[in-house]
Each structure stands twice: as structure tokens, then as C-alpha cells.
Amino acid sequence: MDRDEVRAHLTGPISSIATPFHKDGSVDYDGLRNQIDFVLAAGSRTALLTVGDSHYICLSEQEIAQVTRVTCEHTAGRGMVVAADRWHSTRRSIEFAGFARGLGADVLMVLPPNWGPSCTPETLAQHYGAVAQQMPVMIVTGVFSAQGAEFGLEAIERTLDQYEHVVAIKDDMCGDFARRMCLLAHERVAVFAGGQKVNHMNMWPYGCDGYMSTYIALKPKIAHDYWRAVQAVDLEAVRGIIRDYDMPFFDTIMKLTGGWNAGVHGAMEVFGIAKRWRRKPYYSLNDEEMEGLAGFFREKGIL
Numbered sequence: 353m354d355r356d357e358v359r360a361h362l363t364g365p366i367s368s369i370a371t372p373f374h375k376d377g378s379v380d381y382d383g384l385r386n387q388i389d390f391v392l393a394a395g396s397r398t399a400l401l402t403v404g405d406s407h408y409i410c411l412s413e414q415e416i417a418q419v420t421r422v423t424c425e426h427t428a429g430r431g432m433v434v435a436a437d438r439w440h441s442t443r444r445s446i447e448f449a450g451f452a453r454g455l456g457a458d459v460l461m462v463l464p465p466n467w468g469p470s471c472t473p474e475t476l477a478q479h480y481g482a483v484a485q486q487m488p489v490m491i492v493t494g495v496f497s498a499q500g501a502e503f504g505l506e507a508i509e510r511t512l513d514q515y516e517h518v519v520a521i522k523d524d525m526c527g528d529f530a531r532r533m534c535l536l537a538h539e540r541v542a543v544f545a546g547g548q549k550v551n552h553m554n555m556w557p558y559g560c561d562g563y564m565s566t567y568i569a570l571k572p573k574i575a576h577d578y579w580r581a582v583q584a585v586d587l588e589a590v591r592g593i594i595r596d597y598d599m600p601f602f603d604t605i606m607k608l609t610g611g612w613n614a615g616v617h618g619a620m621e622v623f624g625i626a627k628r629w630r631r632k633p634y635y636s637l638n639d640e641e642m643e644g645l646a647g648f649f650r651e652k653g654i655l
Contacts (some may be wrong), residue, residue, distance in 0.1 A: 353432065353459065354488075355516075355519045355520075355541055358488065358519040358520050358541075359520075359541070359542035362398060362520055362542040362561050362562050363542075363561045363562050364395070364397070365395065365562065365565035365567075365572075366396055366397075366398050366400055366564050366565060366568070367394070367396035367398065367399065367400060367565065368401075368402055368406075368547075368564045369388065369391075369399055369400060369405065369406055370387070370407070370569075370616060370617060370620065371384065371405075371406045371407045371411070372617070372620065373631050374629060375629045377629070377631040377632055379411070379415055379418070380629075381418075383625075383626035384419065384422055386625060387625055387626050388427055389426075390569065390625055391569050392427070392431050394575075395568065395575075396431065396565075398431050398432045398433070398434060399423055399431055399434070400434045400461075400564070401419065401420065401433075401434060401435055402461060402492075402522075403438050403461075403463050405613075406436065407631065408438045410631050410634070416438065417451065420435050424452075424456040424457050425455070425456070427456075432459065433456065433458050434458065434459045434460070434490060435448075435457035435459070435460050435461070436460070436461040437460060439463060439465040441465065442478075445460075445462060445482075446482060446483055446486055449483050449486035449489075450486050452487065458487075458488065459487070459489070459490050459519060459520065460486075460488070460489055461489075461490040461492055462483050462489050462490065462492070463492055463494075463495060464476060464479050464480075464495055466495055466498065469499050471495075476495070476507045477515070480515060481511065481515035481518070489515075489517060489518045490518075490519065490521065490522060491508065491511065491518065491520070491521045492521075492524060493508075493522065493530075493546075494524035494525065494546075496525065497525060501529040504529060504533070505529070505533060508533060509536060512537060519541055519542065520541050520542040520543070521533065521542070521543050522544055522564075523555065524546040526546075526554065530555045530558075531554065531555060532558075534555050534559040535559065538559025538560065542562075543555070543559060543560050544561050544562040544564065545563040546563075546564055547564045547566070548598060549578055549590075549593065549594045549598045550598065550599070553594070566601070566616060570622075571623070571649075573654075574593065574597050574654065577589075577593060578593045596652070597652065600648075600652070604645070605618075605619070608645075609635055610630075610634065610636065610637065614635055614636060614637055617630055617636065618636075618637040618641065618642055619645060619649075622642065622646045623655070628642060
């Protein structure tokens, strides 16, 4: 895909795929397929795999390969597939890109290793460029967090100046960095917010195509109502949806035992998308906590 095609698929609410598990900790591939069906039918133009939401930190290389395979096969051209690598050296990232491309993935979200931190803006640019020879590449800005905003902006500028097959940026740093990154990059590549509508609104006036939406995988109407308000520049409606649905949801799940991600997996079970379980030692919500989460959605009139 070229930059324009990728931008079209990353405009609006985007679904990040949260790898589901059985209670014994094995990957629930039927739940994965059900989630993909739901979000594509709900209007996400992309099935987005990420190191975080897709739980790559606690998956083996073989499981990551199988999650990628199932996602590509089950999406079957109904949307763009973004595969993800995990702290690979340049050589291994190139190899994984070839593997993902062979499965039918459209873009690879590249997360280089940066322990130390020991990368420079130029070595990162070279890494992205080398992988982009295999398939289109997406940058994720979380890799810049340890070295700060100026470092990240320089790495992005060097990369975009040199490598046309780097096609998109997912932001995780937020705040002033995100605004400056939008001004630097949005005219050239797709840019989207890594999560929550408040972060999208922080970026949107400066050039931002879409945002990772939790509600697109739970109650799509909220995601689409928000996006229609954005397109209409109806800021009163935008504020109302953030105030009434997004902020209260994240306030609720941030207080749960196991944190917000336990809440997201619990919410998927509440709405019948996939099971609540996460692989140990991660905490999964108990029945009482699940009932409280369901009560939140009932109080909001969306369950």
C-alpha cells in the first residue's frame, strides 16, 4: 500500500486487536476471529496488532507468528492488516517483515530495541528504512520516550526525508510532542493517536487522521458519533462524548485491580466479544468486578 491508501485506512476510529486468552492462559483463536469480525463489521478499516494490546510481551515467537497468521487469514482483505514486531534487531526485523508480507499483512509496525538507551536518530532511521525495503513501515513513538521529544522529532524527520516506504506514525508520547510531531509529519504520512479521545483531540488541530478506539470493539455507535462530531467540527458534541463516555470509562477501569487492560478484557466479555482472561501472572477480573463493570455500562445506557 502507498501512503494515501494507508492514510485512508487509518482515518477515523481504529481497532487495536487485544489478543484474547482462555482461562488456562492459552491463546483463544476463536475469540480472536470473533473480535476481528466484530470490529470490521463495526467500521474499523484496519485490524491493528501491537506489542502492548496484543500482549506480545507475554507471547512466544511462535505464538506471535500464529496470531499474525490468523489475523491476516481471517481479515481476508476486509480491511488493512498492521502486523507488529517486538524489539527485533535490524536483521530479525527484516526477516519478520518478509514473513508478515508473505501472510498478507499490509504494514509492519516496527518497535526497535533501544535498551540503554543506545540508538541515535540516524541508526533508527536506517533501521526503519532497511525494514521498509521489505514492506511499508509504521513508526510507534513510544520508542523515543527515554530520550525525549527532540530526539524523537529528529528521528522522524530523518526517516521521512530518506525513506518513502515509511507510511504512518502511531503516537504514544502525547502532549506537546504529539502536536509538534503532527506538524512535522502529517502532510507526508498518516498520523493517529494511540488511544483515548482526549489524546486525539490534543493532536487533531495539528494534523491527525484517526485514533485507536476502545468503543469500536464494544459499542461502535459511540465511536461513530464522536467521529461524526469531529468531521462536523461540532466541538460541543465532541466534549459531551468525551465527558459522558470516554473519561468515565477510563476513570473506572484505571481503578480496577489489574489496571486498565484487565478492564478492557473484562469489557470484551461483558459485550460478548471475547473472554476476560489474561495470561498469568497478569490479573483477570473476578465475578464481582465483572458485575461492577457491567453495571457501569448499564448506568450509561449502553448495555
